[in-house]
Amino acid sequence: MIRPFGAHCDIGAFEFVDTPPTISVIANEATPINTPITVPFTVDDAESGAAAVSVSATSSNTTLVPNANLVIGGSGANRTVTMTPAPNQFGTTTIAIAAADGTLTASRAFTLTVVISGGGDFDGDGKADPAVYRPSTGGWYMLRSSSAYTSSGAFSWGLSTDTPVPGDYDGDGKADPTVFRPSTGSWYILQSSTNYTTSIGVSWGLSTDVPVPADYDGDGKTDPAVFRPSTGGWQILNSRTGYTTSTSVNWGLSTDVPVPGDYDGDGKTDPTVFRPSTGGWHILNSRTGYTTSTSVNWGLSTDVAVPGDYDGDGKTDPAVYRPSTGSWYALRSSTDYTTSLGVSWGLSTDVPVPADYDGDGKTDPAVFRPSTGGWYLLQSSTNYTTSVGVSWGLSTDIPIQRRP
Numbered sequence: 001m002i003r004p005f006g007a008h009c010d011i012g013a014f015e016f017v018d019t020p021p022t023i024s025v026i027a028n029e030a031t032p033i034n035t036p037i038t039v040p041f042t043v044d045d046a047e048s049g050a051a052a053v054s055v056s057a058t059s060s061n062t063t064l065v066p067n068a069n070l071v072i073g074g075s076g077a078n079r080t081v082t083m084t085p086a087p088n089q090f091g092t093t094t095i096a097i098a099a100a101d102g103t104l105t106a107s108r109a110f111t112l113t114v115v116i117s118g119g120g121d122f123d124g125d126g127k128a129d130p131a132v133y134r135p136s137t138g139g140w141y142m143l144r145s146s147s148a149y150t151s152s153g154a155f156s157w158g159l160s161t162d163t164p165v166p167g168d169y170d171g172d173g174k175a176d177p178t179v180f181r182p183s184t185g186s187w188y189i190l191q192s193s194t195n196y197t198t199s200i201g202v203s204w205g206l207s208t209d210v211p212v213p214a215d216y217d218g219d220g221k222t223d224p225a226v227f228r229p230s231t232g233g234w235q236i237l238n239s240r241t242g243y244t245t246s247t248s249v250n251w252g253l254s255t256d257v258p259v260p261g262d263y264d265g266d267g268k269t270d271p272t273v274f275r276p277s278t279g280g281w282h283i284l285n286s287r288t289g290y291t292t293s294t295s296v297n298w299g300l301s302t303d304v305a306v307p308g309d310y311d312g313d314g315k316t317d318p319a320v321y322r323p324s325t326g327s328w329y330a331l332r333s334s335t336d337y338t339t340s341l342g343v344s345w346g347l348s349t350d351v352p353v354p355a356d357y358d359g360d361g362k363t364d365p366a367v368f369r370p371s372t373g374g375w376y377l378l379q380s381s382t383n384y385t386t387s388v389g390v391s392w393g394l395s396t397d398i399p400i401q402r403r404p
Contacts, residue, residue, distance in 0.1 A: 020104035021045040021053045023097055028111040028266060031314045035361030036084040041108070042077045045101045050077035054100050057081050061093035064114060070095070083112055087126070090114045090173060091220050092267065113218065113267030120166065120355050120401045121145075122153060122192070124174040128355035130368075130375045130390055131175075132397035133164035140164075140177045140400075143392045145357065152392075157190045166400050167213045167222025168192075169200070169239065175400075176222075180211040187211075187224045204237045214260045214269035215239075216247065216286070227258040227271075234258075234271045251284045251293075257404050261307045261316030262286075263294065263333065274305040274318075274404070281318040298331045306403040308354045308363025310341055310380070317363075321352040321403070328352075328365045345378045345387075353401035356380075357388070368399040375399075 024042040031037035043053045057070040069084040081097060096109045120128040125146040132141050138158040144151050155177050158164065162179035165187070169176045174192040181188065185205040191198050202224055205211065209226035212234070216223050221239040228235065232252040238245045249271055252258065256273035259281070263270045268286040275282065279301065283294040296318055299305070303320035310317045310330040318337075319330035326346040332339050343365055346352065350367035353375070357364045360381040367376050373395065377388040393399065 018101075018103050019046050020106040021099040021101045023099050023106055023108040026097065026108055026110040028113070029314070031083070031085065031112070031114055031361070035312060035314070036082055037112070037314065038073070038080050038082040039110075040074070040078065040080050041097065043079055043099050044077055045099075048101050051075065052101060054102075055079055056098045056100075058096045058098070059083075059093045060096070061091065064089045064091050064093045065095070065112065085114045092218075120175055121168075121173070122166075122175045123147075124172070124192075125359070126356075127359040128357045128401060130353075130357075130377075130392045131166075131400045132368075132393035133158070133400055134394065134397050135160045135162075136396065138162070141393065141397075143390060145359075149388075149390050155190060155196060158188070162188075163211055164398055164400050165211045165213045165224075168215075168220070169213075169222045169224075171219070171221040171239075178213070180205065180224075182207040182209075185209070202237065202243055205235065209235075210258055212258045212260050215267075216260075216269045216271075218266070218268040218286075225260075227252065229254040229256075232256070249284060249290055252282070256282075257305055259305045259307045259404060262314070263316045263318075265313065265315040265333075270316075272307075272316075274299070276301040276303075279303075296331060296337050299329070303329075304352055304403060306352045306354045306365075309356075309361070310363045311335075312360065312362040312380075319354075319363075321346070321354075321365075323348040323350075326350070343378065343384050346376070350376075351399055352403050353399045354403060355401045366401070368393065368402070370395040370397075373397070 044050045059065040071082040073080040122142040123144045123146040127145040130143040140155045142153045157177045158179035165180045166175045169189045170191045170193040172193040177190045189200040204224045205226035216236045217240040219240040225236040236247040251271045252273035259274045263283045264287040266287040271284045279299045298318040299320035306321045311332045311334040313334040315333040317330045330341040345365045346367035353368045357377045358379045358381040362380040365378045373393040
């Protein structure tokens with residue numbers, strides 16, 4: 001910038017004032033575990049122009065995202081930062097973008113949340129494991145993906161009348177065998193972080209509630225939560241505060257199916273319902289503190305809701321499994337719900353068990369076949385050109401990835 005020097009000055013006497021470069025606002029982002037994400041932003045400089053601006057990036061949590069895993073791209077005004085999380089790590093980090101024009105610098109920071117995109121990872125390798133709960137014995141049986149399905153694990157945890165509600169309640173990156181006991185409204189969590197030597201019990205919910213555990217507060221731990229059909233209420237017990245506080249929101253009708261997920265990509269689960277009577281999905285956005293909502297129509301009244309991150313953008317996609325045809329239909333959040341994915345996978349008598357079995361950050365269409373105990377996993381990592389089939393479980397078992 002050039003301006004006159006002094007109140008009275010000779011023509012040609014000027015003072016040069018340098019201004020720092022500018023960086024556009026960058027929104028907080030989220031990405032599934034083991035999944036890189038590229039975020040665009042713009043830079044400029046009043047004196048030298050955008051092309052002369054050099055850009056760098058640093059991470060506050062280098063265990064989660066090492067500085068070496070931050071790559072700046074683009075040129076001129078349009079730049080990008082590609083962030084690659086360390087293998088099997090999840091949590092939050094602050095990414096600081098610095099811009100320099102040779103004399104002055106400017107900075108801009110945002111939060112990146114790396115989330116576990118799918119449930120059922122008992123061995124912590126970033127891939128869901130075929131697993132079943134056996135009500136007759138209270139047994140949990142997991143087939144480990146980390147050993148290419150050559151080894152397994154088993155635990156006794158629960159009663160025949162319990163509901164299996166696995167999740168990562170202790171935040172160690174592994175699913176914990178957990179049950180909800182309707183008769184007492186109690187949750188019993190067997191902690192993988194202590195090699196299953198300790199457990200936690202909390203009372204949360206009524207016998208008529210539907211358990212909907214997920215990470216609602218964004219701390220990387222599953223929260224005990226219930227949906228109360230009689231009132232349409234969601235009652236969430238916050239793990240972030242050691243179960244000393246809770247959150248309550250009203251969202252849904254008594255006939256709705258609760259389908260919680262991170263639909264807005266902020267690293268927190270959104271209370272969401274699927275309304276079979278209309279095929280409507282109604283999402284209460286945690287990103288705005290539950291002050292806004294999103295609704296889309298997707299599916300038929302006879303469809304089974306199978307939400308998941310099928311396009312790998314860090315957001316849950318509305319999706320349905322159609323038993324009459326064995327078809328899967330996912331509405332892509334990455335295109336703002338303007339495009340969809342459709343694949344045929346399964347029989348009318350199969351139980352849909354979608355999860356990220358191949359560890360690419362995308363939910364895979366998958367089914368459990370009670371008649372044979374077979375699991376059939378269609379791999380998104382090969383663009384649905386290959387599949388994996390394993391036998392694991394009995395016809396009376398409950399597959400823990402089942403939907404809804």
